[in-house]
Amino acid sequence: MRTHTERQRGGESTTPIRLACLDMAGTTVADDGLVLAAFAAALDALEVESAADRERMTRYVVDTMGESKITVFRALFGDEAAAQEGNAAFESAYSGRISLTRALPGAVETFEQLRAAGLKIALTTGFSRATADALLGHLGWHGLIDLSLSPGEVGGRGRPHPDMILAAAARLAGDDPRAVAVVGDTVSDIRSGTASGATIVAGVLTGAHDRPALLEAGATQVLDQVAELPALIEEYRSPPLNLTEG
Incomplete structure (x- = not known):
């Protein structure tokens, strides 16, 4: 549940969110250690x-x-x-x-809701390309997302640098990071998102770092789980789109 302070940023941006950049392990993928x-x-x-x-x-x-x-x-x-x-x-x-890995609760439904509303989805990771592909193949996610990126595909600079997010924005959001929502479970995810200039940089509590650490790193919101993302993006859209029904 987001606090009142975290909610205050909702609706400030006049740029529609067109792309969700989500981390894998700890955010959309449960790997249980x-x-x-x-x-x-x-x-x-x-x-x-x-x-x-x-x-x-x-x-x-x-x-x-x-x-x-x-x-x-x-x-x-x-x-x-x-x-x-x-x-x-x-x-x-x-x-x-x-x-042994599995989708975190609500991850697949979140992909489906966002894409049904016309958003693009990019997954970013600190894993190598080979490991990311193996993970996507095991989960059956290749057809559910628009793009996945590893550090080696953006010149080798992973998080906390913003390179993966900016590369995704260039390909899927008209090269405008203000049209991006970033979600991750780690401080490095949040720092990467804030450095990119993304409008939404949300932490999620299903992975490595806790609420105070994520907020201190600059998270605009902290979510209990990724399934809360569609409703959050809806708050930022004007007029709002119905991402949670149907």
């Missing part, structure tokens, strides 16, 4: 044995959830060869567990 399990497998591959080092690195991963995974490994190890090895081990471990 698979990111951290895959990271633990990567630490095993890199022979990180110290309990203190593993705890410190895992905390960093939690704090930077949503960022490009190769960027995270570079920050942790400071060595390109080790970063590439760790990232490859992470992607392999996550891909091997993709069958």
Whole structure:
């Protein structure tokens, strides 16, 4: 449930929302801790044995959830060869567990409602293109969205940089970030959205970070789940479209 303070921005924009940019893991996809399990497998591959080092690195991963995974490994190890090895081990471990992922409640219905109302949908992720495609294939989402982007497709700069959102806006929203609604469960999602100039930058509480962290990062609203997005976008449209009935 959004607070009164969070609601106050509703209706301020005169630019119609035409594109929803949504994160995957934690926002539309439930992976039940698979990111951290895959990271633990990567630490095993890199022979990180110290309990203190593993705890410190895992905390960093939690704090930077949503960022490009190769960027995270570079920050942790400071060595390109080790970063590439760790990232490859992470992607392999996550891909091997993709069958355990599932759509979060309301995600598919949200896609359907938004597209029925004429909006475009882009999914953005910190995963590689190969892992993103495997995830989309497992979930059967290729036909439900208009675009998906990974950091490698925008020059390698993932979140908190706005590159993926801006690339999606260029292709699907007339190159106007004010016509974009961004939704994500992490601080990096929110920072990416605010940096892009998107009108709606909503946090969602089904993933890594909590309400205070999302608001501090600049979220315009915080939603309990992605299923609340159609109603939020309707608040910003004038005249409003009926996104929640029919």
